[in-house]
Amino acid sequence: MTDILNEISEAVLSLEEEKVRELLEKALKNGIEASSILSEGLTKGLRILGDKFSCGELFIPHMMIGAELVQNTIKILEPHLIKSKEKDKREKVIIGTVEGDLHDLGKNLVVTMLRASGFEVIDMGRDVPNTEFIKKARELRPCLLCMSALMTTTMIRQREVIEKLKEEGIRNEIKVIVGGAPISKQWAMEIGADAYGEDAIEAVSESKRLISL
Amino acid sequence: MLTRLEKIKSAVSLKSQKDIPVVPQITYTTHQLTGVKMLDALKDAGKMAQALIAGFEEIGYDGIYSGWESSFNIMAEAMGCEMKYPENDVPCVSRGIIKNSEDLEKVKVPDPYTSPRLLLHLETLKIIRKHVGLDVPIFNYIPGPLTLAGLLMGTDSLMMNIIKKPDLVHSTCRITARAAMSYAEAKLSCGGDIMVVADPTASCSLISPKMFETFSFPYLKEIFTFISKKDGIPSLHICGNTTPILDKMADTGARIIELDHMVSLKDAKKKIGHRVCIQGNVDPSKVLLMGDPEEVYKVSKKCIEDTAEGGGFILSTGCEVPLNTPVENVKAMVRAGRET
Helix, strand or coil, X not given: CHHHHHHHHHHHHCCCHHHHXXXXXXXXXXXXXXXXXXXXXXXXXXXXHHHHHHCCCCCHHHHHHXXXXXXXXXXXXXXXXXXXXXXHHCCEEEEEEECCCCCCHHHHHXXXXXXXXCCEEEECCCCECHHHHHHXXXXXXXXXXXXXXCCCCCCHHHHHHHHHHHHCCCHHHCEEEEECCCCCHHHHHHXXXXXEECCHHHXXXXXXXXXHC | CCCHHHHHHHHHCCCCCCCCCECCCCCHHHHXXXXXXXXXXXXXXXXXXXXXXXXXXXXXXXXEEECCCCCHHHHHHHCCCEEECCCCCCCEEEECCXXXXXXXXXXXXXXXXXXXXXXXXXXXXXXXXXXXXXXXXXXXXXXXXXXXXXHXXXXXXXXXXXXXXXXXXXXXXXXXXXXXXXXXXXXXXXCCCEEEEECHHHCCCCCCHHHHHHHCHHHHHXXXXXXXXXXXXXXXXCCCCCHHHHHHXXXXXXXXXXXXXXXXXXXXHHHHCCCCEEEEEECHHHHXXXXXXXXXXXXXXXHHHHHCCCCCEEEEECCCCCCCCCHHHHHHHHHHHHCC
């Protein structure tokens, strides 16, 4: 069993989408649990990709193709996953790029990686007004809010949203993580965020850490 | 006593310097000094120039960046991209236009003298030049070919096309390189001195050194050869991590290399300081925006200490000065350069 799962993660790493599709079908036919195929095959491959990106061996183009590959092929597993794990039990995460900011490359990577890790991710897109973040937070009561800002002119929105969460009295119910090029750990602390992700990989590992708290 | 232009030329010629030239990358932030509204400045060369001149006169740095922001956004607009115009921020591209090779035919190199937004920037330059005279060096952002290609395709598509559709990337960069050269030529004719090709998408924060060599280097080289032939001073600005590609950046023919805050100036000086002028690299966000004058002064002094020995250094920020940066902080940078 582990051979097929290893082959899947290898194929993700070498960005071979067709091969991944074939292997996923094969694994399902062989009766392997869909959630294992996801975690030991797809997610593992994406995680190794992420590690190689973090240490400078691979770069954004590889990460993006890998993320797209997983996003496309996870559909093969989805019908089988819902059977094995109740949809409602998945942790909810809302994520978006702040108002006035149209950058979403990193944010999209985080979306795919969190989904591949089993979270229910509500991707609000880019240029998301503060009021929309708050509205969604009230409506869905997620465990985590992720905000991305790639310009020094828009990063201030991250602070504003956190202030608004406090005003609305829901700050304590939800963890907040921030990221983006001009963002630093110092900024995250200053604005009262719970965590900071220097890149998509750290964002995902920090998100998982926060959710498990 | 050297004029400001002489100070810059001396730095570019790698001559020993007593006075360190200070040129923070400050453009749209100057609107906060004059109360000129962002959207108004974008439509009026007089207002844009007024703000940029006010910044220069108030703070006293050694060169003026003419233009409202790194030019790839206005060029993308001139080439047909859909834009978003926030009330208090620089415009940006909301949708790209190149998906496949057929789309390339739709894209033309705009004429800077007739394309409204480009023409506005040329007029701003002329007004500034007239006001400050010939002794003040004027820096001009020119759109980097790879970054502009990213705006035309959508940067995430560009990232994937680098692996999946390399020919399309090359075809697009051939056009964007021509757009850059055409704009640089116009800026030189209108009185600009230093042509700063800004190409943030080419940094190793995004692509590998090998990808830089394949998809960025040849076009940068072509542009800089052109600028040098036209007697302009070519400068290369790639913010983000460029430590692995310093040598290659110097190989492009740029005579100034602008470095971002995460690159070690000390190491860069050792590697390429003997053949190019280095400019940088105070952290615009953490230090200049969020710090106080004392911290800015300290960090600026360290940059000078690491890089100025033997000449060939311009003190600057790692990238554009952000909105809401306290004026006193930028003044502290200038003081650091003067008090050597």
